[in-house]
Amino acid sequence: MSDSLKINLAILPEEGLRLTFSEGSVWFQGCFGGGALPEFSLVSADVDCLITRSGDTIYVRGDLKAQMRQECSRCLEPATFSAGGAFAYTLVPEKTETAEDLELSAQELETSYYRGDFIDLAPIICEQIILLAPMKILCTEDCKGLCPHCGVNLNTGSCTCRSKKVDDRLAVLKKFKVIN
Numbered sequence: 001m002s003d004s005l006k007i008n009l010a011i012l013p014e015e016g017l018r019l020t021f022s023e024g025s026v027w028f029q030g031c032f033g034g035g036a037l038p039e040f041s042l043v044s045a046d047v048d049c050l051i052t053r054s055g056d057t058i059y060v061r062g063d064l065k066a067q068m069r070q071e072c073s074r075c076l077e078p079a080t081f082s083a084g085g086a087f088a089y090t091l092v093p094e095k096t097e098t099a100e101d102l103e104l105s106a107q108e109l110e111t112s113y114y115r116g117d118f119i120d121l122a123p124i125i126c127e128q129i130i131l132l133a134p135m136k137i138l139c140t141e142d143c144k145g146l147c148p149h150c151g152v153n154l155n156t157g158s159c160t161c162r163s164k165k166v167d168d169r170l171a172v173l174k175k176f177k178v179i180n
């Protein structure tokens with residue numbers, strides 16, 4: 001399935017190649033080749049992109065909609081969330097000499113390299129998915145999280161720690177009095 005994301009530039013049509021495809025969690029995990037996986041898992045990624053060329057330079061522009069799944073950072077229950085956006089990549093043939101590359105690197109952050117007659121969209125799409133993932137996931141905007149004392153999920157349950165916490169504070173105050 002991921003091989004279908006390898007584009008043969010030798011047969012790229014003059015007007016460009018439009019590709020629409022969907023990938024899922026198995027494909028996403030495969031992108032990391034057994035290396036460390038991100039904290040979220042991919043539910044689905046829908047991509048619509050256009051690949052064009054101008055001489056040796058290849059342009060990939062598209063739209064990505066992804067559904068991801070990760071533990072809520074407050075209550076630790078699995079949460080599914082969507083993210084999406086436009087992306088644009090410029091790919092140039094990999095150079096053999098590297099002397100000039102260092103000078104160019106700062107302004108070429110959005111530029112990737114390809115070798116031979118093929119470009120692989122998989123790492124491009126994977127990178128975009130990672131860039132889309134928010135730092136902090138909440139199951140709902142007003143998730144109450146876990147009680148820091150007994151660990152009960154305050155969205156679905158309740159506990160009596162709140163009143164005990166006040167007692168703890170009083171205990172601390174009492175200690176201060178003793179020290180003074």
Ligand SMILES: [Zn+2]
Pocket residue numbers: 072073074075076077138139140143144145
């Ligand atoms: Zn939550």
Ligand SMILES: [Zn+2]
Pocket residue numbers: 147148149150151152159160161162
């Ligand atoms: Zn509690």
